[in-house]
Amino acid sequence: MIKFDKKAMQKFNEIPDDLKSQILSNVYCSNCQATVKIIDFTATLESGDLILNGKCEKCGGKVVRLLEMSLTEHIYSPN
Template sequence: MTIESLPIFTRPARQRWESIPTDIRQRLLSNVWCGCCSHETTITDFSGTIRNGNLLLVGKCAQCHGDVARVVEGT
């Protein structure tokens, strides 16, 4: 049995993330491009920050455990 760690977010990133509806959050996490696998994957072990007004999620590919990122554009 593995225990997943809770994501680490900066305060502004957490506020932005929590403003996104739960079903949309799940779709964002499961629709990340992995350059190593060359296909869509799920991001795991991710953290969140705000960069240039956008929410940046950085983590690992669920399949190969390579580095992946997801940008959620600001409004």
């Protein structure tokens, strides 16, 4: 299940789908000691950055992904 607060949803929806897919599949799991896909995540917006809290697709352990939006918006910005 994916849960977002309203502002986090707006920010997440600004990211192109292909980039979202890359982001969600590029999360480090300390249990697996590998890059994994995040599942069953929630998203919040703090200080302009998106924080994804969820589970590792492989082991079910807790994983977190920080998206520093101020540093990455130029990658997908239409301007």
